Amino acid sequence: xAFKLPENKPQISKDTPRNFFLYGETMSGKSYxxxxxxxxxxxxxxxxxxxxxxxxxxxxxxxxEQGRITKSVISQIxxxxxxxxxxxxxxxxxxxxxxxxxxEMIKIAVCDELTPAGKPRLKSLSEIPYGKGYDFxxxxxxxxxxxxxxxxxxxxxxxxxxxxxxxxxNATKDKPSLKDKYVNLINGNSDLMIHTEKVGNNYNREVxxxxxxxxxxxxxxxxxxxxxxxxRGALEPAKAPSKPAPAKKEEAKEEKPKAxxxxxxxxxxxxxxx
Numbered sequence: 001x002a003f004k005l006p007e008n009k010p011q012i013s014k015d016t017p018r019n020f021f022l023y024g025e026t027m028s029g030k031s032y033x034x035x036x037x038x039x040x041x042x043x044x045x046x047x048x049x050x051x052x053x054x055x056x057x058x059x060x061x062x063x064x065e066q067g068r069i070t071k072s073v074i075s076q077i078x079x080x081x082x083x084x085x086x087x088x089x090x091x092x093x094x095x096x097x098x099x100x101x102x103x104e105m106i107k108i109a110v111c112d113e114l115t116p117a118g119k120p121r122l123k124s125l126s127e128i129p130y131g132k133g134y135d136f137x138x139x140x141x142x143x144x145x146x147x148x149x150x151x152x153x154x155x156x157x158x159x160x161x162x163x164x165x166x167x168x169x170n171a172t173k174d175k176p177s178l179k180d181k182y183v184n185l186i187n188g189n190s191d192l193m194i195h196t197e198k199v200g201n202n203y204n205r206e207v208x209x210x211x212x213x214x215x216x217x218x219x220x221x222x223x224x225x226x227x228x229x230x231x232r233g234a235l236e237p238a239k240a241p242s243k244p245a246p247a248k249k250e251e252a253k254e255e256k257p258k259a260x261x262x263x264x265x266x267x268x269x270x271x272x273x274x
Contacts, residue, residue, distance in 0.1 A: 015218040017191035017211075017228070019149060021183075023159040023176040024196030029203040031097060033196060034156045038223045039092035043080065045101035055091075059102060061109055068121065072109035073102065074140050081147045093154040099186060100160055100177055103141060110137045141185065149189050154224070157186050194231055207233035215239050 022030045034040065035054055042056040057080060062071040084094065096102060111122040114133055125133035148155045159176040166172050174195070176183050187193050193209040210233075217238035219225040228234040 013218045014220040015214060016221045016224050017214055017219075018154050019190040019192075020154070020156045021159070021176075021187050021190040021193045022156060022196060023161050023193075025161045025174075025198070028161075028196040028198045029205070030158050030196050031095075032203075033194070033205060033227075034093075034095045034097065034158060036227050037093040037095075037154050037156065039090055040095050040156075041084075041091045041093070042095045042097055043077070043102075044097055045105070046097070059105065061105055061112075069109055069112040072113065073105040074109050074144075077102075077144055081144075081151070084151055084153065085147075091153065093156065094148065094151065095156045095158065096148070097158040098160060099157045099182075102144075103178070103182060106140050106144075107137055110140065141182070145185060145189050155190075157190065159183075159186075192231075192234060194234075205231040207231060210234075 022033060024030050031042075034042070040054050042052055042054055043059050044052065044056045045059050047058065059073050059076060061069045061073050064070050083089075084091065107125060110133055111125065111128070114128050114136065115122045122128060122133075125137055127133070128136075159178050161174055162177045163171040164173040164175065174197075178186070187209060191211045191214075192207050195206050195208050197204045197206075213236045214228070214234065215236045215238055216225065216229075219228065219235070225235075
């Protein structure tokens, strides 16, 4: 089919966020919020996938009797993402719960895969010469994030929370438990970063970072709009329709009467007449 240019006419702006990074303390409502998104499938790391109320897949590095990995989480995630890309399904949201564990499992898998045959499994990427381990590890994480973002689905990453303390032992800042460079990678591929918090019997949801402003009248997915309306700072009020500028009336210009030149009179004497 030949390529066809779009019609040259104004179009209604549609701008629905699809990628989200949630973090908060245990029991602060992270998973509950994620499960509110339409038709979710959860990639779970807590060993309790069957207890979820939505379809879940347990992520794990499968090992043999000697403790060596026979099927890595890298391979498992690759299979899942390929299935979500190529198979017919009704899922609309994929949830990674929790991304902290996934990154650690990827690190373990890389150490195992790059351990020389007959040697005890390496325990640190720094033990792998020439920086090969770090390259392999960073590539695996980046590829996973890019492939998730490429899915025609909502993508949600869930992280735990840690607190920073001052010299007096007072908590000064809450932040994701991921290292900053991984937070930057995940958040850089997300539209909204959301902090969940339980205060008494109330659950708070608040946006900490956003890629851009999202306006209520431009979020065309009603299910997502309903969820975002429960999150403080997620949405901006609808944009007021722009009114065309009134046409300027040309003021009638009054024509100034043309100045008449005084007629030149000649004095003629009586002698000139004869």
